[in-house]
Amino acid sequence: MSGLQAFRYGIQIGVFSDREENEPVQFMTPFSQTGSFESAEDLTSFAETCDVLTLENEFIDSEVLAKAQENSGTPIFPSPKSFSLIENKLIEKQTFESAGIEVTPYGLIEDEADIKAFGDDHGWPYLLKSSKGGYDGFGNETVADLEEAKEAFDKLGGNKGHDIIAEAFVDFTHELAVQVARNETGHVVYPCCETVQENHICVALKTPAPVAESIRKEAQEIAVKATETIDGKGIFAFEFFLTPDGSLLLNESAPRPHNSGHYTIEGCVTSQFENHVRAVLGLPLGSPELRKPAVALINLLGTDERDAQVDEALNALRASDGHLHVYGKLDSRPGRKMAHYTLLGEDMEQTYGKAQELTREVQI
Amino acid sequence: MSGLQAFRYGIQIGVFSDREENEPVQFMTPFSQTGSFESAEDLTSFAETCDVLTLENEFIDSEVLAKAQENSGTPIFPSPKSFSLIENKLIEKQTFESAGIEVTPYGLIEDEADIKAFGDDHGWPYLLKSSKGGYDGFGNETVADLEEAKEAFDKLGGNKGHDIIAEAFVDFTHELAVQVARNETGHVVYPCCETVQENHICVALKTPAPVAESIRKEAQEIAVKATETIDGKGIFAFEFFLTPDGSLLLNESAPRPHNSGHYTIEGCVTSQFENHVRAVLGLPLGSPELRKPAVALINLLGTDERDAQVDEALNALRASDGHLHVYGKLDSRPGRKMAHYTLLGEDMEQTYGKAQELTREVQI
Numbered sequence: 008m009s010g011l012q013a014f015r016y017g018i019q020i021g022v023f024s025d026r027e028e029n030e031p032v033q034f035m036t037p038f039s040q041t042g043s044f045e046s047a048e049d050l051t052s053f054a055e056t057c058d059v060l061t062l063e064n065e066f067i068d069s070e071v072l073a074k075a076q077e078n079s080g081t082p083i084f085p086s087p088k089s090f091s092l093i094e095n096k097l098i099e100k101q102t103f104e105s106a107g108i109e110v111t112p113y114g115l116i117e118d119e120a121d122i123k124a125f126g127d128d129h130g131w132p133y134l135l136k137s138s139k140g141g142y143d144g145f146g147n148e149t150v151a152d153l154e155e156a157k158e159a160f161d162k163l164g165g166n167k168g169h170d171i172i173a174e175a176f177v178d179f180t181h182e183l184a185v186q187v188a189r190n191e192t193g194h195v196v197y198p199c200c201e202t203v204q205e206n207h208i209c210v211a212l213k214t215p216a217p218v219a220e221s222i223r224k225e226a227q228e229i230a231v232k233a234t235e236t237i238d239g240k241g242i243f244a245f246e247f248f249l250t251p252d253g254s255l256l257l258n259e260s261a262p263r264p265h266n267s268g269h270y271t272i273e274g275c276v277t278s279q280f281e282n283h284v285r286a287v288l289g290l291p292l293g294s295p296e297l298r299k300p301a302v303a304l305i306n307l308l309g310t311d312e313r314d315a316q317v318d319e320a321l322n323a324l325r326a327s328d329g330h331l332h333v334y335g336k337l338d339s340r341p342g343r344k345m346a347h348y349t350l351l352g353e354d355m356e357q358t359y360g361k362a363q364e365l366t367r368e369v370q371i
Numbered sequence: 372m373s374g375l376q377a378f379r380y381g382i383q384i385g386v387f388s389d390r391e392e393n394e395p396v397q398f399m400t401p402f403s404q405t406g407s408f409e410s411a412e413d414l415t416s417f418a419e420t421c422d423v424l425t426l427e428n429e430f431i432d433s434e435v436l437a438k439a440q441e442n443s444g445t446p447i448f449p450s451p452k453s454f455s456l457i458e459n460k461l462i463e464k465q466t467f468e469s470a471g472i473e474v475t476p477y478g479l480i481e482d483e484a485d486i487k488a489f490g491d492d493h494g495w496p497y498l499l500k501s502s503k504g505g506y507d508g509f510g511n512e513t514v515a516d517l518e519e520a521k522e523a524f525d526k527l528g529g530n531k532g533h534d535i536i537a538e539a540f541v542d543f544t545h546e547l548a549v550q551v552a553r554n555e556t557g558h559v560v561y562p563c564c565e566t567v568q569e570n571h572i573c574v575a576l577k578t579p580a581p582v583a584e585s586i587r588k589e590a591q592e593i594a595v596k597a598t599e600t601i602d603g604k605g606i607f608a609f610e611f612f613l614t615p616d617g618s619l620l621l622n623e624s625a626p627r628p629h630n631s632g633h634y635t636i637e638g639c640v641t642s643q644f645e646n647h648v649r650a651v652l653g654l655p656l657g658s659p660e661l662r663k664p665a666v667a668l669i670n671l672l673g674t675d676e677r678d679a680q681v682d683e684a685l686n687a688l689r690a691s692d693g694h695l696h697v698y699g700k701l702d703s704r705p706g707r708k709m710a711h712y713t714l715l716g717e718d719m720e721q722t723y724g725k726a727q728e729l730t731r732e733v734q735i
Binding site: 011014015016017018019020031033034035036037038039276285290291293294296298315317321324325327328331332333334335336346 | 375378381382383384395397398399400401402403640649654655657658660662679681688689691692697699710
């Protein structure tokens, strides 16, 4: 979706993927290259055809990015250096902790003794996570006891040398998220939204988050501080737990446009995608102001295992200030993020309820 | 720009052009075909790769469209039948006149006697127009006397059998425009805007038009009637003269997204491009409501003959709710429409003045 914004600035885009075909963005440009995400040579060859590179996922190591940047002379933003500070969940937590930002309690897990000690210290169940590459619950395992934890450790690749970290279960009242765009001209921070999660998948967003304004403001301040900590140039998303005592714990970060910012397309004066493009190009950043007092977003997850198609969405399209986005993925499967629906309104609970109602029957 | 909206619905696009390369939309898809706009075979071969076809210009004859539709079995909207009623300026005027819509005084010019008679009846100067294919003043000639008119008649191809029509100079206080989207689910009509013209080129838009609300409403009603007259399915633009006595004369129509509707991208809840795509797909149409009380648009015309680039646009980007769109044309030349800038605000004159100020230095 960053590509669509690039087009609006008259910019041509190319895409580098590890898939030969059928990536949605590959249908948006005649300039596609396929290569290995582990090959600096492949990425260099692509980078040599571009003026600037940016990322829409975190699947390429910062070392590969750094080599491709050096060999091609094509700048990459966010920079490989920024990315190196957050690409690994362990380093990410250490980076932000060193900057005085409170993160979810964690530990590096290298063997059975570590598994046991973390449970003793933080209680069971807890989470085991592969330190790289996880998203939407993939690469995460909830473990209830030592046996489950040992099994999950192996499943996540701990026995093959992959870094595994443990995270304590945090008691929370809300999950929140904030986007920050930043470059040499300054930064802008988006409103704080609530991310409604089911089975580790974000199913909806409410913006502004239905929490105290002071909490929203604090989340925005931490997000800006975190972006500065990694000297970020681009668009960044930060996800938080709000605990019952009103503390904010930074949970995850992403150096790219993020699902928790999709509401900004119609919900804000400048979308996260536009500010992504602006940030990467070194242009002044646009206003993140909300267009309406309440913006609700429903993620439309795959309902069937089938060739992707959208049914029963007419009511959603009929609603005034309701906006449907379909991602162009060719295959649907239950739980896969296939599309989203944004509804703007005056009152959050009413708007959210209406958005749920309008999308309840959608088959995708 | 319709393609960008198609992408937002997860739709793949292909493009048929008479140019081999470097059309901006050719940078937005791997599916490009080049052929002659006069060849039903070429268009059929393209249509066979698509589920539905639509138009972003008026360069293909309705007969060619009809043949390609029949041979390929791929529907085309707006339909060749609708298009046949407006593709030729003479037939267009007769179509709307028959429906009781007042149009600018006109006449078919076939020889010198016609040239002289039109001047005698409607006064000098008047306009000679090629009945097909003109836009932005191309294909139009203002003629002050018989000698000029004879020269222009030949230049426009009148001596080669091209249909030439004469149009009287209309005394007007404002030029107005209205978009209508329509399909089998109903229609929506956009606000009435003023098109500010210099040298036959639209240089700016003010929405809503600074005329009486009754006039705006009447223009909307005529636009809907005109769309119904041609049984239009798609998005249509209608341009009017408002005369000093408060009459509206329909001047031109376009069966496609039109420059006079570019303000709708940010200015309205649903853009003309989204409603174009919705209309063509038979989907319910979205709200054309304005997002703010005043929407000003400045067309950014080429300032230099050079490879296209944008300079001195930073102030425009910095303004809150200011939106820059660059079309991705590779070559700039003075007067060519290269980009536009939309500014949303509370008060029209203030917003328009600010938009002019912010774009005055832009080099493109």
